[in-house]
Amino acid sequence: MDPSLRNLDHPTTSASDSSIGPDPHEGDESMRLGDRQIALPSPVAGSGTFDRLVETARDYARQAVSENTLRAYAKDWAQFARWCRMRGADPLPASPELIGLYIADLAAPQGKAQSPSAFRPPSVFRPQSAARPLSVASIERRLSGLGWGYAQRGQQLDRKDRHIASVLAGIRRKHARPAVQKEAILPEDIRDMLATLPHDLRGLRDRAILLIGFAGGLRRSEIVSLDHGRDDTPDSGGWVEILDNGALITLRGKTGWREVEIGRGSSDQTCPVHALTQWLYYAKIDFGPLFVAVSRNGLKATQDRLSGKHVARLIKQTVREAGIRPDLPEAERIKLYSGHSLRAGLASSAEVEERYIQKQLGHASAEMTRRYQRRRDRFRVNLTKAAGL
Known part of the structure; x- marks a missing residue:
């Protein structure tokens, strides 16, 4: 069994995890740079009022991203x-x-250079084995990060400059591939996954996470950001209201607030609203984060909000234990599923008009919704016959 799947509430950090991350000092410095950009204009004399406004403006600037x-x-x-x-x-x-x-090195790594040293002969400095090439999407994300980094340092990165734009265009032309989609979790799959969960406090919570995530078409970050009530915590991403006919979730998305309606299911075993109310009742949650860690003895809910990684680990663990896709080796099966599998499962399973699925998932276009539909009638509209051929 994968050690990372053993204890979902108390995951351990391995030495290898820390070795791949950036230098902590460099990261912290980049995070703080945005604050330094907010200051009084040089001709304006400082005062208590202005100092407080500067701190307020810096706080808003931190919330911009x-x-x-x-x-x-x-x-x-x-x-x-x-x-x-x-x-x-x-x-x-x-x-x-x-x-x-x-970016050329990211697309086709030439090996990791080594810094010269006065204590070693030049023959020692040979390139190490080349790193794994990044995808086009990852390279474009890196460019966005660099643009932000330069902006925080008072400089501007011109991505339209030919030295960047032409190289990136060539990378897209040579290396661009269709996005690798995660497998959808279908209704029969989620029933099997639910059956693997224990009937204790931790099981009640994880059952509610899977069902709410599936029925709401929620991202894993949206699931764990929910609070019991409005404005319960500063880092809240939304809240839940339990109504007679279902649960109303108010979410803060990239483009503003949106509402997600989750109706009651046909049976208590698979009803997301019932699972949520059971978890809230037995965990005695009436304020703060909706989904929190459980004590090691499994008897008490803590105040620690779960991270999105918990949802990913939960999905992979229950997929493995439920034996979904037995035709594949276990390692391949687990790689096929992620937090997005819940969203894809709803989009692929709900027998309703596409516009309702689009609204539930919070997509701006129907084309984006179709990317989540793993099984749909692709030729329901036959334009060839409609044109008379």
Whole structure:
């Protein structure tokens, strides 16, 4: 059994996990840079009122981008700074030529350079084995992170510069591939997954997570960001109201607030609203985070909000224990499923008009919703025959 799946409430951090991350100091510095951009204009004399306004403005500036995005951008900058340092280059000022070389190395790694040292002969410094090439989407995300990093340092990265744009266009043309989609969790799958959960406090919670995530078409980050009531915690991403006909979830999304309606199911065993009320009752949750960790003895709910990683681990563990896709080796089966499998499962299973699924998932276009539909009648509308052929 994968050790990372053994204890969902108290995962351990291995040494290998820390070795792949950016230097903590570099990341923290990038996270703090945005605060430094907010200050009084030089001609204005400081005062108590202005100082308080500066702190308020800095607080709003920190809220402009989510913590996860800031963390990802900080990591992008730290990795780029390390790449430059290992090659004797300086990341500042912004150099389109250098960025072009960087993204070329991300697409086709040439090996990790080593910094020279006065204590070793030059023959020692040979490139290490090449790193794994990044996908086009990952490279574009890195560029967004670098653009943010330069902006926080008072500089501008021109992504339209030919040294960047032409290289990126070539990478797209040569390496772009259709996105690898995760397998959808279908109704029969989720029933089997629910059957693997224990009938204790932890099992009640995980049952509610799976059913609410599936019926609401929620992202894993949205599931764990929910509070019991409105404005219960500063980091709340939404709240839940239990009504007679179902549960109404109010979510804060990328483009604003949206409501998700989750109706009651046909039986208590698979009803997401029933599962949620059972968890809230026995865990005695009437304030704060909706889904929290459970004590090691499994008898008491703590006040610690779960992370999105818990949802991913829960899905992989229950998929494995339920024996879903027995035609594949266990390692391949687990890789097929993630938090997005719940959203894809709803989109693929609900026998309703597409616009209702689009609204539930919070998509701006029907085309995005169709990407989540793993099984649908692709040729229901036959334009060939409609045209008279």
